[in-house]
Amino acid sequence: MAEDYKPMWQELGLDIEKHDALLEAVGQMYGENFLSQENRPKGMEYFDFVVSEIHGLRIKELVDARKAGRTVIGSFCVYVPEELILAIDGISVGLCAGAEFAFDMAENYVPRNTCSLIKSALGFKLAKVCPYLESSDLVVGENTCDGKKKSHEHWQSIIDNLYVMDLPQVKNDNGRRMLLEEYTRFAAKLEELSGKKIEAGKLQESIAIVNKKRKAMNRIYALRNADPAPISGLDALLISQVFFYDDPVRFTDSVNAIADELEERIKNKQGAAAAGTPRLMVAGCPMAVPNWKLPAIIEDSNAVVVGEELCTGERGHEYLTDENGSSVDEMMGNIVDRYMKIHCAVFTPNTERLEKIRDMHDRYNADGIVLYNLQFCQPYQIESGLIVDDLKKSGIPVLQIDTDYSQEDAGQLQTRVEAFVESMKG
């Protein structure tokens, strides 16, 4: 019999009724989008299990870990270095921000024309449905876009464990210096919270653990250039999403097992979609669980997604941190160097992202690119104009989609995606 997690959720202060409604909706979406797929790798069973226990077993692990004296750090952005969190024997978890839930409550704080991600994070807190947030000793809010920066001022009045991390906006020496200062301040906060000092040996071990996780992801992503595509875009996105909250060592083993299986599938010409299916890459804003809307539409339109230039995709895991170094200071420098490479649109200028997108398009053998923006996301929406021009000049087909978390425009999007896919066949 399945374990009854209700007492745990009650203890965490969740609103059980609303939480039941959320879990039911997520379960239904998962069944429709994932379990209905054909020719899935067998290794996806692990991820099916993880999602079925998304607010159950993993939360119990966090609760038990806290009882054993470990510290849980919740965050919303890929600039929060997991290496430092592991170095105090902490646990890093991504926080819920992928569903249209309690937006009416969120809109008491932020305007309607705020991106869905920011409203979702607020909605999950205000409706008391995110056990990850309620299990976090510290919630890290990152000063990235204006929407996030200003929403932190509201978060300050809603929770008492918010830690605001400042981030540079320009990739130069000043920016690097600033990030080093911020990561040093964050490391001190982690030490204070946990009562554990970050030691060089433990930091090096932590860097290696996170690198292994990234390398396993990079293996899967590299295999996606095959035709037929060995894994669907939906399944690959799911793995990228689980990256942010599963136990890192267990996750790495599961991803490597899938990579082994994908290698076999490629040898046997076995695909998630037939050979010759139009191949699309998606670039843009992050897709947090359970935001599966766009890849589901694409893969319902006789195309397959073969790569994601998203934080829940290659942008989130591509670069490794240099593991060499004999002191904490040296390794802090390595960590900063790694995170300064991420091409988020909050940086200006961000021309390297244009090159990155073209490079990924070639590496994944993609036929075209779908630019995905959340409505009211200024950094990505404004940057899109540059990307569209650049791709058109390079002769790469591109479709720009600006949407939100609602299903209202799903039919219209499907029509546009189908027309785009058809145009590539010609």
Ligand code: SF4
């Ligand atoms: S898009 Fe930028 S701000 Fe958003 S999670 Fe990614 S790195 Fe952070």
Ligand code: SF4
């Ligand atoms: S999607 Fe855009 S507006 Fe929303 S939090 Fe991320 S960068 Fe900010």
